[in-house]
Amino acid sequence: MLQIVSEMTLLQIRHGLLLFLITAVPAQVNPGVCRYPLGMTGGQIPDDDISASSQWSESTAARYGRLDFDDGDGDGAWCPKIMAEAEFLQVDLRSLHFITLVGTQGRHADGMGNEFAQRYRIKYSRDGTRWVAWQDRKGSQVIEGNKNAYDVVLKDMEPPIIARFIRFMPVADNSMIVCMRVELYGCEWLDGLVSYSAPAGQEMTYGGKNVNLNDSVYDGTLGLRMEHGLGQLTDGAWGLDDFLFSNVYGVWPGYDYVGWTNESFPKGYVEMKFEFDRIRNFTSMKVHCSNMFSRGVRMFRQTTCYFRTSESEWESAAVTFRPPEDRVSQIARFITVPLGGRMATSIKCRFAFNEAWVMISEVAFQSAGTAVYNTSLPPRKRGHPTNLLPGDDPVHKVDESNTRILIGCLVAVILILLAIIVIIMWRQVWQKMLEKASRRILDDELSARLAIQTQAFSFHHSSQSSGSTSNSTYERIFPLCSPDYQEPSRLIRKLPEFAQSIEDLGHRCSVSLCSVSSAAGSSSRQLQACGSDGAPHYAEADIVNQQEGAASSSYSITAVNMNLLSGKDTDMREFPRDKLTFKEKLGEGQFGEVHLCEAEGMQGFVEKNLPGEVTSCLEGSEGSRDTVLVAVKTLREDANKNARNDFLKEIRIMSRLRDPNIVSLLAVCVESDPLCMITEYMENGDLNQFLSCHQLNQAEQTPTSDHSTVSYSSLISMGTQIASGMKYLSSLNFVHRDLATRNCLVGKNYTIKIADFGMSRNLYRGDYYRIQGRAVLPIRWMSWESILLGKFTMASDVWAFGVTLWEILNLCKEQPYCQFSDEQVIENTGEFFRDQGKQVYLPRPHCCPDLLYSSLMLGCWRRNAKQRPTFQEIYNQLGESQE
Template identity: 80%
Template sequence: MEVLQIRHGLLLFLLAAVRAQVNPGVCRYPLGMTGGQILDEDITASSQWSESTAARYGRLDFDDGDGDGAWCPDIVADADIGGPREFLQVDLRSLHFVTLVGTQGRHADGMGNEFAQRYRIKYSRDGSRWVAWQDRSGRKVIEGNRNAYDVVLKDLEPPIIARYIRFMPIADNSMIVCMRVELYGCEWLDGLVSYSAPAGQDMIYRGLDVHLNDSVYDGTVGLLMEQGLGQLTDGAWGRDDFLHSHVYGAWPGYDYVGWTNESFPRGHVEMTFEFDRVRNFTSMKVHCSNMFSRGVRMFRQATCHFRTSESDWESQAVSFHPPVDRVSQGARFVTVPLGDRMASAIRCRLAFNEAWMMISEVAFQSGEDPVHKVDESNTRILIGCLVAVIVILLAVIVIILWRQVWQKMLEKASRRILDDELSARLAIQTQAFSFHHSSQSSGDMSNSNSTYERIFPLCSSDYQEPSRLIRKLPEFAQSLEDLAGSSKSSTPPQACGSDGAPHYAEADIVSLQEGATGSKSYSSVTAVNMSLLSGKDRDMREFPRDKLTFKEKLGEGQFGEVHLCEAEGMQEFIKRNLPEAVNDCLNTAEGGSDTPVLVAVKTLREDANKDARNDFLKEIRIMSRLRDPNIVSLLAVCVECDLLCMITEYMENGDLNQFLSSHQLNDETQSSDKATVSYSNLISMCTQIASGMKYLSSLNLVHRDLATRNCLVGKNYTIKIADFGMSRNLYRGDYYRIQGRAVLPIRWMSWESILLGKFTMASDVWAFGVTLWEIMTLCKEQPYSQFSDEQVIENTGEFFRDQGKQVYLPRPACCPAVLYSSLMLGCWRRNAKQRPTFQEIFSQLGESQA
């Protein structure tokens, strides 16, 4: 933790020194209402109830003893009769990037009970033009406090760039309200006050409407956007694929502002940037899409003119030609050098290089204004101090890192001892502090060691020990300390790759009982060729690598990349390896054996080490033995060349999450052009998933990442379970990286998987319940969408404590009450032994379908 804090501080120091672009994830510091950095004269209000509730007392968590502990306006207008008119205004003295606000009511040591249940925010950069803040969905009202004591923090999405901020409380029935507030963010170093540009346009891509407008622009919008700021300055960069967004549920193209050259006869887009003062500009950074396969490419030339506040546009311009990239389609920042030009406004013309040009972010770097000279001796002293501070910080980091290396070496042996003992004894030790729980629940914990298994090799540097999560719950602390002191197991830890990468969703299944021996281990693989695939594996034939045509990159996984490909001559492999029941579900077109077939191809990185190759072949061994109509099948392999590949079937309608989100429930009372799906179709999908999981459970295979993103859809609503979800950037928001280590789909995981690191058939049943909830909501929202990742983990702790405070996913509108109560809630029972088996789930769904 000390190293992280020092690194964080050093990073912030260096960022401030070079005036880098703002990062919304880091820019969350209190701006001075609580700490007093914001002076009393900078806090004003439209009115006050009394002198003791003046504006200067509206500081969050601050009480100097003179006032009544908050700002209270004279009277607050009802929201239904004209909206809020009273306000508390904060002057930040300079432009700031505000990402978060906090509010609190007035309690006055028990003598008061006034608070604002709702409020609005207005902001201004110059004090004359005021803008009403609204979120990305257009909502202007912010939910505030529910009592006078608690602090309520609200993220501003989009963030605000302003000097003046006004809080405007809303009250019902003319009730008295009081507020204490705090602002969080950082200084806006760009100094950009507004940008003007042509309004973004719409694209039609393969029948899909792609809206490339600046949806959060706070100026006037017509044919031109003027006098405002928006998505180009919100600190969020667009993805490589402009059809996908970082914002959950946003429309295609949301992160970008784009234009087509058909609308600009002169072949360029002109943008004007206004700043707060004359600055010495060194460069401009423009984040561009370069997906030329879809007709989008970064600009061909940038020509910039400059203007100071006292003059017209200068005739001498700066011109820059970025290098042409015809290989990589990834989005990137293009740095345009501005040659240390002095200006308070910049006008740049960006020339088209393709049919479309798309931009998601623009940032400027500027040096100090040379008019303000600094004494050279003071400058040398300042530089010397900065260098000394950096050297000291680096020395401290080296010392701490060296200490950690030695600590890891000393702890390695004890960790090996602790590993096997932890799974066997944790539940037994739990009884010492959970005596108040029911005997049935305690019995479940005490007997769990016979079925639970670890999810990651212990030596993986990326693995987050479950005990670190458990220690967040106070009940666990003493138990684990006692356990660590008494563990003496001598069983060595499981081996792992030298790169320390954790195995997760890519078919790295925790156990496979083979034959009558019940063996759970895999033989060591030491070389890469077909001879390593023995027994049943030899039936998996080699496919000619040159008959694969790569069409689209689906994502990146632990081993390498996942691609959508066309395979020529694949029919004979299908007939040889798959039963007829499976053949009917494939996406093969009618025709001869030469008809190309769409397949998914996993490739191993060429620079992968021996352990990664062994793991890749281990996955082939497992996948080659799976034969079920509702499990994605392995069709062929390429292992005789350097680029190892495994070829699996790919369903023509893509993954279930994207498929359902583009549909709506078939309702005769509604009419829409959107594709529809019936309730019986949904039940059929759930039944097929249960059938596939029933097959896996019969082999004692644990999936560990069951979700709609990991189910593929074929003809006639055929469903097959896969494992591509984690490798796709589209679903990066579904996974949570614990302290920068283990990547986990916590919104689908059972409480014992998150807190204890235990994955079993019962934890797959829990995930099935969440998957069933996704299907019944047609994947229109993420599970626990109202919770942050940290709140999801806190809710997991409530499941462990079992005091009736845990929050369940609500019943979807189209889900019958009996299905929700008997099946969905049954999958989420705290006691893993009380959850239904997949055989029982399959039978129950079959009855409801009938």
């Protein structure tokens, strides 16, 4: 019993120290978040840094090989003169970068061309002389490319690439003509590590299995030693606690680790050398080790590091560090080795054996003056405890005195007993509070159900059908059943089961408008069918509205005009289908596709058939008055009846949305199949990517001619426009559920319109937390009551607006709570619920005045939803700050 209590206490101590350790130790680069476009599309990479082996003509030179970019001079892509194996398009990034994603596209040249690369290879170099052919974790070098000239195809680099120079090499028959447009995604490689050398990993036999502990993705010279390369120790992926298993599907046991046995090293240590791009002032080294001593593996007993600059001899003064011994926990962990600010271009470290085997999965360095990676800690599987232990702190001292150890144990036992007593008392009080809250919510839910039944009309989820189960959507309120209700801490640990239990409860009343934005934006979008991931994100016609009375307050259902769901649509008119010219496919879902089209005569059609406020949405569109670019969402002809009804209901609801800051529906084609809805097209894409390519203009009072900068007043104007659009939605009692910069579109002159397509893009998959494949939630933008209670209201949208404004004022350079993993974000929402002063708020952006942060942002994140400002108040306050 004492051992169990001790282990529980150890876990609590680790969780208590987690936030401190996150802020004290620089974050590792995370491939899931390090996915920023590096400048081919946005133009940050100049033409001089783009070259090629050859070109078909001057109009297909290398400088035209930019994804989704057309300056009107060239033919829209790079095309080699003759298709041969050695042809390549090369990009110079000017410094080492950590590349996690690449995008490719073909050439259509406004209908004059149809060339694309069906397959290609990538070579990379860190110094411009030694080139390495990239291969995936299974050893394949060929990457599947494009299937047509229009779509953008994104491919994850697994493993990631650390390089300065990148070459795209088409693979095709010599008789074919291929053309390419490309983009690179990642972030700057701040470690500065250009290579590491070590003995080749060895093989273990355990339980009749061959455990291969080699560095399978090492890109240097392989032999008895690994020389002049990088590999698994720098790929940003940690090994699991049990080295026999891996997060990578279908690989061999031991894949994540590089390991050595002491039988092969008579001196009792493994020696590794690390080479860097320049002289650096090193403060620490982080080494991720396995500690599964039950299988003969333990973290190193001691490390001794030597330093040198340039070609000089190794300095005699070494740094020696002994991590605290741990014979209790078999959890893999990072060990932080202090390097004392030593200056060097090379480091040689000797890791002494503490058991039969030493296994390492990641090594990272921090040097003075180097910025911390703009990423979060790498996510771990749900249920796995963190790998950081108190003993990993280099200043943690181990007392060798038996007397002091005995006294310490006695004190620990006393504290444990006191903690158990406090926990028991606290749980009893907490349970009573939660039971009262549960009964109140159940009463409100019952009142809401009775109110619905007495109405003259009711709403049903359009995707339900007889004899089948529809894709689940999240309820307006998740009712909590008294016998199964748990406090938030247990709710967090059992979030997947909670989502499963609530999925089948109640009567669905949602009418999703997720198509509002799936038909907009300038980048390629891998769109998913609305509701296929479990949650409609844009708005629902049946929402929770807080009614405040003089004596009490309660939640009730606000009925929406039945005309939104039935009756003839009097606003939308049929647009001639033959006047739509296909330009590019933007994305696709389960039941339809989204295309970029030219619409002939659309502006005149809108002016004639729709209210005056709609015509403004076409002002500034590309093309002439007779031809404008629009986004067209189509429903496949083989879609079932429920999908068809959903599509028509989306049209009816969207036709009523008339606001300058909401993406507008312009026309429809519903007299024949395939059904189409036509929306406006925003040429500058989403706000997140738009701002991430800009820097803050310090001369805020005057506009700048530099298109790569944006002023503070422009940022506030963007926030004001978003508040205006949300003010309009709130007046209609619509709840957005996924307000973020990725779901705001940018037109000309910084015009902002609210939409919802972030979840459908691979680029933003790191912003969503998936619950066992059933639902995806943007937890970093969600209020505590939305995460823990499933309650989505106007007040939860206000919370998300505060996070969105924080993104804007940071120019989208980092993800909210970037220092937290997804599980830690959920734990932090539990602290908001408990309200004991332990919750962590997003910090004030550098350009944000103290008054705006304290009065507006923190106001949006108040625990009590009633105390948060309304969108009308937010709009007024932002308007005053602009004056």
